[in-house]
Amino acid sequence: MSKSDYYETLGVARNASDEDLKKAYRRCAMKHHPDRNPGDAHAEAAFKECKEAYEVLSDASKRRAYDQHGHAAFEHGMGGGGGPGGGYADMGDIFGDIFGNIFGGGGGGGQRAPRRGADVGYVMELSLEEAVGGVEKQIEIPTLDECDTCSGSGSADGKLEKCDTCQGRGQVRFQRGIFSMQQACPHCGGRGQTIASPCGDCHGQGRIERTKTLQVKIPAGVDNGDRIRLAGEGEAGPAGSPSGDLYVDVRVREHEIFQRDGDDLHCDVPIRISQAALGDTIRVPTLGGEVELRIPFETQSGKLFRLRDKGVKSVRSRKPGDLYCRVVVETPINLTAEQRDLLEKFEATFVGEEARKHSPRSSTFLDGVKGFWDRMTS
Structure with missing residues (x-):
């Protein structure tokens, strides 16, 4: 009896890719596998034909020989047993190579790569x-x-x-x-x-x-x-x-002076009320040592001053960030009698509406309060 064409057996074109051949063999093998067709001699024969066809067409050299000479290429010189490669392979071999990777197997039966140590x-x-x-x-x-x-x-x-x-x-x-x-x-x-x-x-x-x-x-x-x-x-x-x-x-770890924000640093700098009002030049810390910072007269508490390139040099770009100094005007404590007397005399100079022009935030706050009460009572 003449053998069926291998391409027809798998149902693929003669220019089918290796992946097409594998998919076709998977379909054919699952359809005719003896475990799914117990006692069916026709199915067992068809399953063997599928395996034989795939064994030849999946091997580049055997496929070239088959394309040139057909089944005659395997009648001599390829071993006894009446089949390409010296008889039918064990059922598990080809079937396992095709389906083994679905279940985590290697498909080719080679040794597993050495297991790497844990990180x-x-x-x-x-x-x-x-x-x-x-x-x-x-x-x-x-x-x-x-x-x-x-x-x-x-x-x-x-x-x-x-x-x-x-x-x-x-x-x-x-x-x-x-x-x-x-x-x-x-x-x-x-x-x-x-x-x-x-x-x-x-x-x-x-x-x-x-x-x-x-x-x-x-x-x-x-x-x-x-x-x-x-x-x-x-x-x-x-x-x-x-x-x-x-x-x-x-x-x-947290720092006692600086807070980091990316490549920039931030710190609070306390100043006296006289320094804020009259202006001064003070020394402020940086990670590279102290530098001078000029405080203009009439500086308000919370004013932010920027010192360029006094931050952190980026590990990636190597470009330094900046240092931002926020001045905090402190209320003096532990006053002497003389200091208290001077402050009382100073406070006495702020009289009536004239006092508002010396306190910008207070003036804005009082205007807001007045507007609030006007709306509430209208």
Whole structure:
């Protein structure tokens, strides 16, 4: 009996892509799989035809040979058993390769990539001065580190053996209903190899618990909430696999003078009533030392003064922010008799309507009160 055309068997065009072939095989295999058609010889034969067609067309070299010579390309030189590649493959092999990835399997049956060590987090508290100027600090982190005795291999003699459970593939396959699924080998953890003589210090794990000491360089200009990544300084991976990373989260403590807002700084500067009224030049603090600030005469409490480039130099743009100084006029306390007498004489000069022109906010407030009462009584 002549064989059906492989493309017709899968129901695809001759220029079908690899993805089209895979989808077509999935439909054909699910339709004719013996588990869905128990006792149906026709379905079993159709299922085998689907597998044979896909085995040839999914292999680039076999597909080229088939396109040139048809079924005759596999009648000689490709092994006995009457089929391409030396007989029909095991049902689970091709079916598992197609459907295994749906259930988390690798599809190709290769070893799983080494499992990376866990990332580690560390919260570093800094003063504002340290955050702005940059600092290098030594930290200690409890972690799983590479075992020195076996250099992280987990083996006392450095020798590894092929896993008997998965035969070195790193994955095992099992059948569930019509699906053939695969997962990491539970015996070797997906590595495909086992340790014959485990290391006595780490018991074959390749890592041990210890406190690791690190020098961490904090760049100038970091802010609260910034994160610094140190690649490969996290937990060591099992059996010599790559280490995770260390993430240092920055927390900046409150400062007794300055409040930070991005790259700008803010502070309150107390001044006496005489300084506010007559004007003065005072010295104010910055993170780089004291600077002079001129207070104009008749300055009101709450007035904001901007000192350019006296803030924080950004860790990203390296452009400095500004310092904003808000003056707060203080009421004098602990007055001497002479000071009290002078203030009483000063207060006596504010008489009647003449006094309003010396108090701008008070005048505005009284006008508002008068308007409020007028509206209430009208």
